[in-house]
Each structure stands twice: as C-alpha cells, then as structure tokens.
Amino acid sequence: MTALELATVETELLSTPAGGIQRHIGEFWTAKQRQMHSLHYSNSYRASFKPELPNFFIQNFTNKGDVVADPFGGRGTTLLQAALTGRIGISNDANPLSERLAYPKVNPVTVQEIERRLCELDLSADIDFDAEEDMSMFYHADTFKELINLRNYLKNNRDDVDRFIEMTAISRLHGHSNGFFSAYSFPQISIPKSNQEKINQSRGVEPDYREIKSRILRKAKVSLKSGKIAELRKTGKQHLITTGDSRDLKDWKSESVDMVVTSPPFLSQVDYVQDNWIENWFCGITKDDLKDKIVQTPDLNIWKEFISDTLTELHRVLKKGGLVAMEVGEVKYQNMILNLDEILLSLTCSRQYNMKHFRTREIYVQSQNFTKLANCFNVANNKKGTNTNRIVLMEKI
Numbered sequence: 001m002t003a004l005e006l007a008t009v010e011t012e013l014l015s016t017p018a019g020g021i022q023r024h025i026g027e028f029w030t031a032k033q034r035q036m037h038s039l040h041y042s043n044s045y046r047a048s049f050k051p052e053l054p055n056f057f058i059q060n061f062t063n064k065g066d067v068v069a070d071p072f073g074g075r076g077t078t079l080l081q082a083a084l085t086g087r088i089g090i091s092n093d094a095n096p097l098s099e100r101l102a103y104p105k106v107n108p109v110t111v112q113e114i115e116r117r118l119c120e121l122d123l124s125a126d127i128d129f130d131a132e133e134d135m136s137m138f139y140h141a142d143t144f145k146e147l148i149n150l151r152n153y154l155k156n157n158r159d160d161v162d163r164f165i166e167m168t169a170i171s172r173l174h175g176h177s178n179g180f181f182s183a184y185s186f187p188q189i190s191i192p193k194s195n196q197e198k199i200n201q202s203r204g205v206e207p208d209y210r211e212i213k214s215r216i217l218r219k220a221k222v223s224l225k226s227g228k229i230a231e232l233r234k235t236g237k238q239h240l241i242t243t244g245d246s247r248d249l250k251d252w253k254s255e256s257v258d259m260v261v262t263s264p265p266f267l268s269q270v271d272y273v274q275d276n277w278i279e280n281w282f283c284g285i286t287k288d289d290l291k292d293k294i295v296q297t298p299d300l301n302i303w304k305e306f307i308s309d310t311l312t313e314l315h316r317v318l319k320k321g322g323l324v325a326m327e328v329g330e331v332k333y334q335n336m337i338l339n340l341d342e343i344l345l346s347l348t349c350s351r352q353y354n355m356k357h358f359r360t361r362e363i364y365v366q367s368q369n370f371t372k373l374a375n376c377f378n379v380a381n382n383k384k385g386t387n388t389n390r391i392v393l394m395e396k397i
C-alpha cells in the first residue's frame with residue numbers, strides 16, 4: 001500500500017490546456033517536529049523543508065541504488081535522506097555554505113573523534129581584533145578570540161573530523177540559549193548588527209563569555225544520537241556535492257539522475273544572503289561571492305524564466321522518464337495570494353517557456369487546513385488546500 005493510499009486525501013481536478021491534473025490534499029507525513037534522523041537537525045536553515053518531504057518522494061518513487069538530486073540543496077536535506085535510504089545523492093546550491101553543511105552529514109564522524117580533535121586544538125592564541133570584523137554585539141571578546149582561532153585552523157585543516165566540527169560550530173553562531181556562542185539572538189536568522197545592539201540594550205546585557213569547544217561537543221552529541229554513522233560513512237564519498245547555478249549544473253552528468261526532489265527560492269520571500277550573513281562571515285564567503293548568483297526576485301516573470309531555465313537543465317541531467325518533485329509555496333503577490341504550484345503547472349503547459357519536455361503528473365499539497373484561496377485554474381470540488389508545502393510532480397518526456 002502506498003503512502004498516498006494510507007493518508008487521508010482529498011483530490012481535486014485542475015483543468016489545464018493539457019487536460020485534467022489531479023491535486024491531492026492531505027497529511028502525507030507527520031506534522032510533528034524532529035521525527036527523523038538527528039543529523040537533519042544539526043543546523044537551522046532558512047526555508048528548509050522537513051526531511052519527511054524528500055523521504056515521501058524517495059520512498060514512493062525511487063528504488064535503492066537510484067540517484068536522487070537537489071539543485072537547491074540548502075542544508076542538504078534531500079542529500080542526507082537519499083543517503084539514509086540507500087540512494088546515491090547529488091546536492092548543489094549557489095551558496096558555498098550549503099556544501100559546508102551538507103558534506104559532514106553524509107560523512108559523519110564519531111563523538112570520540114570529535115572529542116579527541118577538540119582536545120588537541122589550542123584556541124587561545126592572541127588575535128588582532130582591529131583586523132577582524134566588529135562582532136562585539138554578538139560575542140564576548142574571549143569567545144570571539146576562540147572563534148577566530150577555530151576559523152583560522154579550519155582554513156588549512158579539512159579532514160572529515162574538522163569538517164564535522166566546522167558544521168557544528170556554524171550551527172552555534174547565534175541563538176537564544178546558553179548552548180550558542182552569541183548573546184541572546186535569533187537561531188534561524190542572522191540578524192543585522194544594529195538589531196542585535198537593540199536586543200542587548202533592551203535586555204540590559206553585554207555578550208557573556210561562551211567557551212566554544214564544550215558547546216560544539218554537546219551539540220555534536222545531539223546531532224549524532226540517531227547513529228548509523230558507520231553506514232553513512234561507508235557510502236559518503238559516492239555522493240556528489242557541487243556549488244553553482246541551478247541553470248548550469250556543469251558537474252552533473254547528462255541522463256544520470258532518477259529523481260530530483262527540490263525547493264527553489266519562492267520569488268523574494270527569503271533573503272538568503274542577508275539571513276545567512278554570520279554563517280557566511282564565519283566561512284569567509286563574501287557578498288561578492290554571492291552577488292548575481294542567488295536568485296531572489298520579486299518579479300514573477302523573471303522567476304518563471306529562472307524556473308523554466310532550471311527545468312531545462314534538469315531535463316538534461318535526468319534519465320528518460322525521470323521525475324522532478326518541486327516544492328513551492330503560496331506567496332503574496334500584488335495584493336493576492338498566489339499558489340506557486342499553479343504557476344509551475346502553467347509553465348509545464350506553456351509554449352512560451354518551451355516546457356514541452358516535462359509533463360505534470362500530479363500535485364501534492366501537504367495540509368492540515370482547508371481554506372479558500374485565489375486560484376488561476378478551475379477546481380472541480382471547490383476545496384482548496386492552503387499550506388506551505390505544494391509539490392508539483394513532473395516527468396521528463
């Protein structure tokens with residue numbers, strides 16, 4: 001029995017120039033938080049999807065040994081889920097930060113290795129504060145000194161233990177509890193310095209000293225608690241992780257991918273450069289490195305062209321009959337709510353965007369609520385799901 005048969009699903013019919021397309025609305029995976037492998041939760045990442053989403057599509061539409069890819073990899077959710085289910089993963093993102101987060105998840109190390117390495121590290125060397133970015137609103141001077149020493153060490157030391165330590169350190173850069181390196185801040189978003197100064201003022205505090213090694217070790221233990229370290233490690237080097245534009249996946253071989261499970265930027269909903277600025281700073285990734293690379297546009301026509309060009313590139317890398325599960329959401333656009341799944345559907349029916357080479361099979365909406373929204377297609381049963389997970393399943397033809 002498939003997950004679709006198991007879930008309570010309502011199906012509506014969208015009429016398109018290419019015929020009726022079924023849109024299934026239901027709870028295909030649990031709404032509960034943190035139910036999957038602990039490595040998935042080692043880093044917060046803006047607009048990441050729940051691992052249950054790639055798991056649903058991987059389990060229902062691919063077999064063991066298949067190649068599962070994500071051109072907008074983010075924190076590596078699809079990659080890790082592919083690895084955990086015996087598939088070969090490929091992950092790409094325009095931001096090199098993604099590779100720093102994704103690689104250690106599929107090449108994890110043991111707590112003992114991390115503990116040993118941390119013991120060996122001396123993070124107490126003096127640093128030239130004037131040569132560094134002013135981060136005094138986030139970090140106590142002694143915490144900052146340790147952070148810079150760690151960053152300098154990681155420039156030249158990059159085995160799998162170092163890389164796991166780096167990923168874990170990135171996850172501790174800012175947040176609200178004592179487990180983070182910063183003064184009280186937001187865990188999901190790197191907020192601007194001026195906002196952090198306001199938080200410090202309103203709480204009447206200055207950043208206190210947060211020793212970093214013990215915090216890295218504590219978080220690493222939590223990330224690794226689901227185990228499967230040896231299994232993941234055995235296949236870790238089979239996966240491919242690239243940094244580049246989704247419209248030009250240079251290092252991905254033609255006709256090599258069985259299924260793509262992905263989620264592109266939704267117009268300009270999220271600012272991936274600004275919201276990750278502290279992570280980028282720690283990794284030495286500059287705004288210039290990302291300029292014109294991260295696509296976040298408020299213009300629907302530019303977005304459509306971007307997605308269409310990405311799909312053209314995905315057509316090249318997919319095997320014949322290969323699938324794309326593309327997750328989009330609903331966005332506010334010119335005073336209305338736009339269901340981006342319908343925009344994607346219109347793309348696959350459009351001559352203008354030259355989308356003859358994909359056929360939409362069906363759409364899935366992961367939803368607990370049923371609310372009416374603006375639609376651009378006729379809906380047979382007049383019930384329209386809302387929620388952020390709208391997945392269009394397309395097939396290469």
Ligand SMILES: C[S@@+](CC[C@H](N)C(=O)[O-])C[C@H]1O[C@@H](n2cnc3c(N)ncnc32)[C@H](O)[C@@H]1O
Binds near residue numbers: 294295
């Ligand atoms: C919705 S997020 C994907 C999150 C991912 N599914 C996860 O679970 O972490 C979109 C990603 O697209 C990336 N991105 C933006 N423009 C891109 C481009 N032109 N090519 C490749 N990646 C891009 C952003 O850096 C961001 O990580």
